[in-house]
Amino acid sequence: MITLRISSRTTPQGLQRDDLKARLIYQSMARSTEEKIAELQNLYPDYGVDGLLDVLVSCGGSLKRSAQLLGDTTTPESSSKRFKSRQQQTLNRFLDVRLLPKAAIKTNGSKASRPIELHSKEDVESTLKYCTYHPNVLPLELANKLLEALSKDTSFKPNEFYLFGNKCISNCKSRIFLPENRIEPFYYNGKRVESYSTYSDEIMMAQILVEELVNDVLSQRTALPFQVEAGKWEVQAVLSNSYSRDSNLDWHSDRLTNIGPHAIIASLSLGFTREFRVRRVHPSNSSTYSLRPQHNSLIIMHAGFQEEYKHCVPFLPKNCNIPAEDVHPISNDVRVNLTFRNYALTTKVFCKLCGFPMDLRRSFKDPSKRGLYIFQCSKSYTEENSFKEGRECKGFAFACFKKKPPFTEFETDGSRWIADDDLEAKQAQRQLK
Numbered sequence: 001m002i003t004l005r006i007s008s009r010t011t012p013q014g015l016q017r018d019d020l021k022a023r024l025i026y027q028s029m030a031r032s033t034e035e036k037i038a039e040l041q042n043l044y045p046d047y048g049v050d051g052l053l054d055v056l057v058s059c060g061g062s063l064k065r066s067a068q069l070l071g072d073t074t075t076p077e078s079s080s081k082r083f084k085s086r087q088q089q090t091l092n093r094f095l096d097v098r099l100l101p102k103a104a105i106k107t108n109g110s111k112a113s114r115p116i117e118l119h120s121k122e123d124v125e126s127t128l129k130y131c132t133y134h135p136n137v138l139p140l141e142l143a144n145k146l147l148e149a150l151s152k153d154t155s156f157k158p159n160e161f162y163l164f165g166n167k168c169i170s171n172c173k174s175r176i177f178l179p180e181n182r183i184e185p186f187y188y189n190g191k192r193v194e195s196y197s198t199y200s201d202e203i204m205m206a207q208i209l210v211e212e213l214v215n216d217v218l219s220q221r222t223a224l225p226f227q228v229e230a231g232k233w234e235v236q237a238v239l240s241n242s243y244s245r246d247s248n249l250d251w252h253s254d255r256l257t258n259i260g261p262h263a264i265i266a267s268l269s270l271g272f273t274r275e276f277r278v279r280r281v282h283p284s285n286s287s288t289y290s291l292r293p294q295h296n297s298l299i300i301m302h303a304g305f306q307e308e309y310k311h312c313v314p315f316l317p318k319n320c321n322i323p324a325e326d327v328h329p330i331s332n333d334v335r336v337n338l339t340f341r342n343y344a345l346t347t348k349v350f351c352k353l354c355g356f357p358m359d360l361r362r363s364f365k366d367p368s369k370r371g372l373y374i375f376q377c378s379k380s381y382t383e384e385n386s387f388k389e390g391r392e393c394k395g396f397a398f399a400c401f402k403k404k405p406p407f408t409e410f411e412t413d414g415s416r417w418i419a420d421d422d423l424e425a426k427q428a429q430r431q432l433k
C-alpha cells in the first residue's frame with residue numbers, strides 16, 4: 001500500500017496554454033543519424049555538424065530532402081544561392097535561427113567527438129549548470145506501478161507535426177495527461193488537444209512528490225530573473241513518452257511559448273535505461289554530455305536549461321544486444337518518461353498582422369543580440385497553412401515580460417537574459433553601448 005500526504009491537496013487547476021514542443025524526430029531511420037550526418041558532411045564540407053543536424057532533423061531525417069534544401073550539389077538549378085535566399089530564411093524562422101551562416105559554422109574539419117559521460121549526481125551537477133539529478137525519487141512501489149500502467153497504455157501514439165508542408169511522425173509514442181478538473185482547453189503543437197488522458201491516482205501522487213522535491217531544490221539555488229519562485233512551482237500537465245528499442249527523440253529545446261522564459265521542467269525516467277544527451281546551443285561545436293537516468297530518477301531541467309542547452313534521447317546503437325541484466329523486470333526494453341510541466345506564460349500573444357498565435361523564442365545566434373526574447377508568428381507552420389510559399393507571416397515583436405500583454409515594439413524595452421558565463425555575448429553587447 002502506498003500512503004502519501006495528499007488528502008488536503010487538490011489537483012492544480014489547469015490553465016489555458018498550449019505547448020509547442022516540436023519533436024523533431026526522424027521518420028525513417030534505416031540508417032543511423034551519425035551515418036546520415038557523415039554523408040551530408042561529405043557533400044557539404046563547409047557546414048558544421050550542428051547545422052547539418054538541424055537541417056536533417058527539419059527534413060524528418062530524410063537525406064534526400066536535406067540535400068534538396070541545402071542545394072543539391074549535383075543539379076545546377078538547385079544552387080546554394082536558392083537555398084540562401086529563400087530556404088535559409090525559412091529555416092531560420094523554424095529552427096530558432098539555429099542554422100548559422102556558413103562562415104559561422106565551419107568546423108575546421110573536426111568530426112563530432114564522443115559524448116562525455118556523466119555518471120553520478122555530482123558529475124551532472126558540477127558539469128551542467130542548469131541541471132540536477134535525483135535518483136530514487138518516488139517510493140519504489142509507486143514508480144513500479146506507474147511504469148506498469150504506462151508501458152501497457154495503448155493510448156500512446158506517435159506525434160504528428162508539420163514542417164515545410166510535410167507531415168512528420170515521431171518514432172516514440174506520446175500521451176498527454178491532464179488533471180481531471182481542468183476546464184480550460186489545452187494546446188499542444190499549436191492545436192487544441194482533444195485527445196488526452198486524465199491523471200491516474202499514481203500520476204497525481206507522483207506529481208505531488210515531484211512538486212515538493214522541485215520546490216525544495218529551488219529554495220537552495222539562485223533564481224534566474226524570469227523563473228517562478230521556490231514554493232510556487234506547480235505542474236499543470238504531464239507529457240509522457242514511451243521509447244521502444246528502436247525509438248529516439250531528437251535534439252531539441254522545449255519551446256518556450258507556454259512554459260515561458262526560464263522554465264523548469266522535471267523529467268522522470270521509468271523502466272529501461274536510455275541515454276539522455278545534453279549540449280549547449282552555442283557555440284555549435286560544444287561538447288555533448290551523456291547521462292543515463294535510472295528507473296525512478298528525476299532530471300530537473302532548471303531555469304536556463306531550455307535557453308542554453310539542447311537535449312535528446314539518441315537511438316540505441318545499431319544491432320545492439322541488450323545484456324540480460326539491463327532488461328527491466330517490468331517494461332523489458334521500454335523506457336517511459338514523464339515530464340512534469342509548469343505552464344508559466346498564461347497570456348497568449350497574437351500576431352498583429354494575421355491574428356495567429358505567436359511563438360516565444362530566445363535569440364542566440366548573434367552574440368550582440370543574444371538573450372533577447374522574441375515573439376514570432378506561428379502561422380507558417382500550422383497544419384492549415386502547412387508552409388505554403390507566400391503564405392508565411394512575418395509578424396514579430398520583442399517580448400517584455402513585465403508588460404501585459406508581454407510584448408513591445410522596441411528592442412530596448414525587450415526582455416533579455418544572458419548566461420553568466422557567456423563572455424562572448426557580454427563583450428559584444430558592451431561594445432554596442
Ligand SMILES: O=C(O)CCC(=O)C(=O)O
Nearest residue numbers: 241254267276313337339
Ligand atoms: O525522454 C526524455 O528524457 C526527454 C523528453 C523530452 O525531452 C520531451 O518530452 O521534451
Ligand SMILES: [Fe+2]
Nearest residue numbers: 252253254311
Ligand atoms: Fe524536451
